[in-house]
Amino acid sequence: MYIFGYLRASTNEQDAKRAQDSLKAFVSEKGHRIAGWYIENVSGASLQRPELMRLLEDAAPGDAILIEQVDRLSRLDDKGWSKLKSLIQEKDLKVISMDLPTSHVALSNQVGDEFTNSMLRAINNMMLDMLAAIARKDYQDRRRRQAEGIIKAKDEGKYRGRQADEALHQKIYQLRVENGLSISDTARLADVSGRTVIRVVNKLKELNPHPY
Template structure:
């Protein structure tokens, strides 16, 4: 049984993006899908917990990449690995071909590759964690620079450039809301919010004084 875990960090990202790729790898094998929008820095994830509860010995835990499974601290990563091992799951990472033979898992060669793969997966988990830490640090530094320049950070500040571009798209009326969101790399809710704001301003301007 394949137990496929798909994760994205926010509701504005598509957690099912890689599903078709994983389906090609699985072919006609029995499969259960576990899909959630949750931060990879959190150990306690509802859908991941359900997968671990459902799992049976020798099931395959399939993920697209290690960072979809973990951006955890070292201690939390060790805890998650322990849970995976306790369930006797075979961890297969799509973008790590050396793990693919865990699907068949036979002989001494497979046991040697299991050890090697564990080291590689630990390395990739560490890189994913460091990448997350660097991202957070860049955001913090950017906020400090903005604050030093007297700019507003946090709260309900508006990205004026994005607002202007979305407004132009809406006025041109050539793209659907979903297409605008994809083109500008923002959430659909953001486009609708600006659309409603424009509509409210138009209504207000039509009211006679």
């Protein structure tokens, strides 16, 4: 069994690698090591996650996905979570989460009888569903509170909206347009997504043919 670490943060401003050392120490204590890392900054409420899909493609039947918490794997709605579970089950992959003790048995070298193993899988799957539902509710509650805060700020005349990072936009434009780098190289050097590069460059070109 190979163990693959999956690390995710929602935005580029957050450190997706924050829990990497904790995951390493966790599996080391169990007598295992992590075969590879898959790291990305994408919302857990979306299935459009290139690194997670790459992990699912690379993994072989019987391998394991290691995460810090279930919300790193999913903040999906019921339909999205069902789809992701199907992809995991099609490859017969185990999900090991540090916040889900019932999943830790996958790292044990002890082999139980068929009934015991079936019961443990059933319990673990139930707990995964519960934690995924809690993660989704937390995501929805935070979005609701954010929207309520914006409405209140607008009513009080204090809302300015999300301010653009002009220095970052300038860097993106210079790398992509003035230096002629590819979208992927620009995204890597500016530490943003390829979609952000395209959006920023197009916006600046529309506003001014020579914005900087």
